[in-house]
Amino acid sequence: MVTNTPATRPANPRFSSGPCAKNPEFSLDKLADAPLGRSHRAAVGKAKLLAAIETTREVLGIPADYKIGIVPASDTGAVEMALWSLLGERPAEMVAWESFGAGWVTDVVKQLKIEANVHTAEYGEIVDMAKVNYDNDVVFTWNGTTSGVRMANGDAIPADRAGLTICDATSAAFAMDLPWDKLDVTTFSWQKVLGGEAAHGMLILSPRAVERLENYTPAWPLPKIFRLTKGGKLIDGIFTGATINTPSMLAVEDYLVALDWAKSVGGLKGLIARADANAAAIAKFVETHDWIANLAVDPATASTTSVCLKFTDDRITDGATFAKAVAKRLEAEGVALDIGAYRDAPAGLRIWCGGTVETSDVEALMPWLDWAFNAEIEALQAAA
């Protein structure tokens, strides 16, 4: 028996985990103030870049003595700059519970060849952050975008640590509380929670991270695109809007528009509440349907942005094919785009719940999950 086609459709079917949905107020004409065709080093360009930095500080509540830079190559660029510029002074603790974290482990162990203790957990689980040695430099991802598992808080990180903490927070920033006093390097990209454009990354440095940069020179050469210091001093311009190379002023304008929208919904608090409500709408559906479960084993670590789901029905013999078919069916109906699980992650669905997604759209999608699941089960049975 195929469930009837649900009566309501999400007004916006964009549930991709990156680039993420634009904010609900977005339209292209809002970018009209972009200084296109002007130098990013002209007063108008520099003012926009500085505004992007300082509004980021305001919305995220980043301490005044932390440096915030706009860097090339999105979140990946920001993380790589940090790893290559800071690590090697002492051993590293590499922490990963999904594929992006695992990518940073590979970089540090195989490329940089730094002595490291590697802490990993299976998809759905999390590493016990209390078991990490904070005398070493610690690299971790706050929200594992591909497993939907996040840090519940930063309580395990000691305030008086000797090493630096380097945190890839790209799918957490603007959706989760980040304890700045526990984070020495934090990175994110515009294309994630605020639904901005890809291309640029944000690199946030604590005073201790700056101190390391100014007192330690890695043994390996650094390309210009990674260099944060000159003559043993931080290149201050990077943190006041004089970027290393040419940024897209259209992307900058778009980010400023996204930040304005963020403020209009109550800033960080409002954004967190929106993501929480979206994830709660999915949790409610999952609780009342026994054929689907959250990939995150512990609800305390279940992501509120990249919500990952797995099918648990015994009648499914090939999980990957089944999940792909469900996602395809939903896409063909135009009710959910890009919600297949990440290629390296266990089979299932991943529904983005960051603040640019409307809760009414998540709620409207839920009956469609039921519909697509039943249609695929029926197809399986017909083929048997």
Ligand SMILES: Cc1ncc(COP(=O)(O)O)c(C=O)c1O
């Ligand atoms: C945790 C994490 N790190 C890094 C990246 C790479 O981000 P970007 O493509 O913006 O460099 C992603 C993208 O999804 C991510 O989720």
